[in-house]
Amino acid sequence: MTSRTGTIIFLHIGKTAGSTLRKVLHRNVPRDQILLVQTPQRRDTYRPRRESTIDAFASMPETTRSRARLVEGHVIFGIHRFVPGPSTYITVLRDPVALAVSQYRYVVRTPGHRLHDIVMSEAMGLEDYVRSGISLEMDNSQTRAISGDVSAPFGGCSQAMLDAATQHIDEHFSVVGLTERFDESLVLMGRTFGWKRLAYLPVKVAPKSREPISEEVRGLLEEQNRFDLALYRYAGRRFEREVQNLPAFEADLRRFRRRNAAYRRAGGLVHAVPQRLGSAIRQRRAVASTWR
Numbered sequence: 001m002t003s004r005t006g007t008i009i010f011l012h013i014g015k016t017a018g019s020t021l022r023k024v025l026h027r028n029v030p031r032d033q034i035l036l037v038q039t040p041q042r043r044d045t046y047r048p049r050r051e052s053t054i055d056a057f058a059s060m061p062e063t064t065r066s067r068a069r070l071v072e073g074h075v076i077f078g079i080h081r082f083v084p085g086p087s088t089y090i091t092v093l094r095d096p097v098a099l100a101v102s103q104y105r106y107v108v109r110t111p112g113h114r115l116h117d118i119v120m121s122e123a124m125g126l127e128d129y130v131r132s133g134i135s136l137e138m139d140n141s142q143t144r145a146i147s148g149d150v151s152a153p154f155g156g157c158s159q160a161m162l163d164a165a166t167q168h169i170d171e172h173f174s175v176v177g178l179t180e181r182f183d184e185s186l187v188l189m190g191r192t193f194g195w196k197r198l199a200y201l202p203v204k205v206a207p208k209s210r211e212p213i214s215e216e217v218r219g220l221l222e223e224q225n226r227f228d229l230a231l232y233r234y235a236g237r238r239f240e241r242e243v244q245n246l247p248a249f250e251a252d253l254r255r256f257r258r259r260n261a262a263y264r265r266a267g268g269l270v271h272a273v274p275q276r277l278g279s280a281i282r283q284r285r286a287v288a289s290t291w292r
Contacts, residue, residue: 006086008174008193009079010072013145014137015102016094016179019203024186025070028195035060035068037075041114046134048141050074051150058082077148077168089172090189093142093235094179096228097221101213102206103137104129109207127217130224143227155224162227166234176235183260184243187253191246198256199263 010025012018026034039052053075057065066084080087094102104126107113115135122128130138133154140157143149146165152158169176175192177185186198213221222229243249 006088007068007083008070009075009083009087009089010070011077011089011091011145012072012074013091013093013099013142014074015099015106015206016092017182017202018092020182020200021092021177021186022072023203024195024198024200025072027197028193029070033067033069035064035071037071037073037079046136046154047150048074048136050076050145054079054082076145076150077165077172080172088174089168090175090177091146091173092177092179092182092185093232096140096142096225096232097213097218098179099141099228100130100138100221100225101126103135103141105206107135126213127220130217130220138221138224140225140227143231146231157227159227162230165227165231169235169238176238178232178236178239181239183257184253185239187249187256188239188243188246190256191249191252199260201264201267 008029010018010022012022037053037057039049039056041049050073053073057071057075057079062084065082068083071079071083071087077089080089107115107119107129110116118124118134119129124132129135133139136144136154139154140161143157143161143165144152146168147161148164148168149157149161152161175185175189177188186200189195190198
């Protein structure tokens with residue numbers, strides 16, 4: 001990270017490979033300079049808790065906010081107004097249809113999710129879930145987050161919100177990555193901020209479903225998320241321009257993928273050894289305690 005960029009705000013949109021990106025960020029930013037912004041989930045509202053993150057961040061002591069060189073969390077645009085000093089955003093966008101499907105399937109397989117019980121008790125399929133209007137994630141969630149919206153009801157997204165989101169991207173985002181081009185997104189971030197430790201192991205990878213969605217449901221999702229589709233295409237064009245304009249980008253990408261392939265091959269061992277060592281230590285302690 002360079003002083004030129006000041007504080008980096010990672011606007012994390014769920015189910016976009018953001019958890020994997022966080023691991024990479026944590027290998028490039030000192031831990032004592034990372035600030036995670038969280039808010040409790042309220043069950044008496046259908047609005048996402050990310051809408052409360054600006055107030056949560058603003059209420060933190062200025063000394064806490066000023067120490068952060070990476071602010072992260074499921075936040076929305078606008079949090080930068082309470083960052084002492086200069087700041088910039090990064091985020092990752094995902095194809096809106098794939099994102100909506102992933103978000104629905106996450107609710108289905110996660111008993112602790114606030115919408116899990118109602119979805120399961122009413123046997124809601126994906127189409128039922130979208131039409132029910134109980135989740136704003138099914139209605140242009142990426143446009144909502146990047147526009148900074150905290151009030152539009154389900155079905156209430158507008159061209160003005162899309163215009164605000166694209167303007168915010170142009171004026172405040174150093175990098176807008178794409179889930180479908182994740183490796184390239186990492187290389188672009190590395191080139192932008194001078195990060196060197198970009199190798200990764202996928203985090204929170206959802207089990208692959210063999211059930212394709214119907215064309216009717218796909219059409220419903222595209223219509224319901226038409227502003228997200230426009231935003232995703234806009235970000236995709238910007239992304240393509242940026243990687244095309246960077247000298248030797250393809251060479252950097254090939255080099256990164258070779259190194260990352262080796263890292264991922266070794267990843268199982270890297271993660272397994274500490275776990276096995278910890279298990280062995282606990283077993284020895286348990287045995288030793290029986291002889292006391």
